[in-house]
Structures are given as C-alpha cells and as structure tokens.
Amino acid sequence: MNIQQPAAKVNWATGNLEGKKVSKTVRKLKHLEGVFADEEAYSSMDPETVVYEVEVLEQEQPGKEGGLLFGTSYLYPGKVGDEYFMTKGHFHEKRDRAEYYWGIRGSGLLLLMDEQGVTTAEQVFPGSLHYVPGHIAHRLVNTGSEVLAVGACWPSDAGHDYGSIADRGFTARVKESGGKAATETG
Ligand SMILES: O=P(O)(O)OC[C@H]1O[C@H](O)[C@H](O)[C@@H](O)[C@@H]1O
Ligand SMILES: [Fe+2]
Incomplete structure (x- = not known):
C-alpha cells in the first residue's frame, strides 16, 4: 500500500494552513468601500490597512x-x-448551502442575517462552533484586541454573493460604546 500525504497541515492553535492547494487572499480597507458606516473615518484611514x-x-x-x-x-x-473591523459578509450564491465556523483565537461576534433582514449574533471564542444554515448571510466582527482567527468548512459549490450585502447591508452593526461592544440595529 502506498501511504499518501494528507490534504494539508493545520496548526490548530493559530489556524494556519500549509499545503500545495492553499490559496491566500488579503482584504484591505480599499477593498471594503461602503462596508463601514462612518465614511469620513473610512476615508481618513490608510487604504492599504489590512483588515x-x-x-x-x-x-x-x-x-x-x-x-x-x-x-x-x-x-x-x-x-x-x-465600528469594529469586520468581513464583507455574504450569502451563498447557491442559497441553500450551509457552513460551519469555529473560533480558534481571539474574540468577536458572528452576525447572521436571514433573507428578511433579521440579524442575530453569536459570541465567537476559541472552541466556539457555529452552524450557518443555508439562506443566512454571515459576517465576522473582531471586538477584541488581538487577531480573531476563525476556521470554516463549506460546500465547494456554495459561492459568494456579496452583491445582496452591498445593496442592502446587514441590518445590525457592532460598535464600541463606553469601552465595550454593543450591537446597533436599524
Ligand atoms: O468572503 P468574506 O465575507 O469576505 O469572508 C471571508 C471568508 O470567511 C470564511 O473563511 C468563509 O468560509 C470564506 O468563504 C470567506 O471568503
Ligand atoms: Fe460562507
């Protein structure tokens, strides 16, 4: 029997993936136009800032x-x-596709929004496991002071629909208020 190499190597403490088929994407402030509420603050920041x-x-x-x-x-x-740094967030292009997320490092919130615009949030922490059903948009928010590392596993045909988020946004935002994270709806 021929013993093969595994698909990749994961550092479970940091989330770091190593392997021939691992791709990397960097999202900077310049890629997140229209995502944050405070446009003045956004335009005063370095667009090359990695989010x-x-x-x-x-x-x-x-x-x-x-x-x-x-x-x-x-x-x-x-x-x-x-407003805390967050991901663009997306529905899946194939709407019924689900996904698992899990917290690895840091702390934050996972925003989950249904197609009617009702948003809920779950606490993300090392060891937290999140089931994102189909038809639910998902966005991560880092409310802590260190990097928030989150793992994910999803169907390869799910795709990303960013357009619906860009058009209408999420119906909740997470901002710092009095030194701690608070959600704001509307
Ligand atoms: O695609 P974003 O909303 O920017 O989120 C960033 C990434 O987060 C997770 O890792 C998802 O599983 C990816 O599919 C997604 O691309
Ligand atoms: Fe997803």
Whole structure:
C-alpha cells in the first residue's frame, strides 16, 4: 500500500494552513468601500490597512458540486470610527448551502442575517462552533484586541454573493460604546 500525504497541515492553535492547494487572499480597507458606516473615518484611514486575510484549502475547484472547502480567516483588531473591523459578509450564491465556523483565537461576534433582514449574533471564542444554515448571510466582527482567527468548512459549490450585502447591508452593526461592544440595529 502506498501511504499518501494528507490534504494539508493545520496548526490548530493559530489556524494556519500549509499545503500545495492553499490559496491566500488579503482584504484591505480599499477593498471594503461602503462596508463601514462612518465614511469620513473610512476615508481618513490608510487604504492599504489590512483588515483580514483568508487561507483556503482548495482541495476541490471552487464551484464544483459535491466537494468541500476548508479555510481560516484572520480578522485583525481595529475600528473605522467606532465600528469594529469586520468581513464583507455574504450569502451563498447557491442559497441553500450551509457552513460551519469555529473560533480558534481571539474574540468577536458572528452576525447572521436571514433573507428578511433579521440579524442575530453569536459570541465567537476559541472552541466556539457555529452552524450557518443555508439562506443566512454571515459576517465576522473582531471586538477584541488581538487577531480573531476563525476556521470554516463549506460546500465547494456554495459561492459568494456579496452583491445582496452591498445593496442592502446587514441590518445590525457592532460598535464600541463606553469601552465595550454593543450591537446597533436599524
Ligand atoms: O468572503 P468574506 O465575507 O469576505 O469572508 C471571508 C471568508 O470567511 C470564511 O473563511 C468563509 O468560509 C470564506 O468563504 C470567506 O471568503
Ligand atoms: Fe460562507
């Protein structure tokens, strides 16, 4: 029998993925236009500021039916005005596709919004496990002072629909108020 190498190597303490099929994406402030409420604060900041990075094990071709993708997101601590750094957030292009998220390092919130615009939030911490059902948009928010590392596993044909978020946004924002995180709806 021929013993093969595994798909990748994961550092479970940091989320770091190593392997031939691991891709990396860097999202800077300049890629997040219109995401944060305070446009004045946004335009006064360095557009090259890195907000988050994503490592994805592309074991299957994204778009292919039947496979799974696996990744880690690293969301840096920071704020635009009083609003914490967050990911763009998305619905899946194939709306019924679900996903698991789990907290690895740091602390934050996972915002979950249904198609009617009702948003709920879950606490993210090392060891937290989050089930994101289909038809639910998801966005991570780093409310802490260290990097928020979150793992994810999702169907390779799920795709990302950022457009619906860009058009209407999430119906809740997470801002610092009196030194702690508070959610704001409306
Ligand atoms: O795609 P964003 O909303 O920017 O979130 C960043 C990434 O977070 C997770 O790792 C998801 O599983 C990825 O599919 C997603 O791309
Ligand atoms: Fe997703």
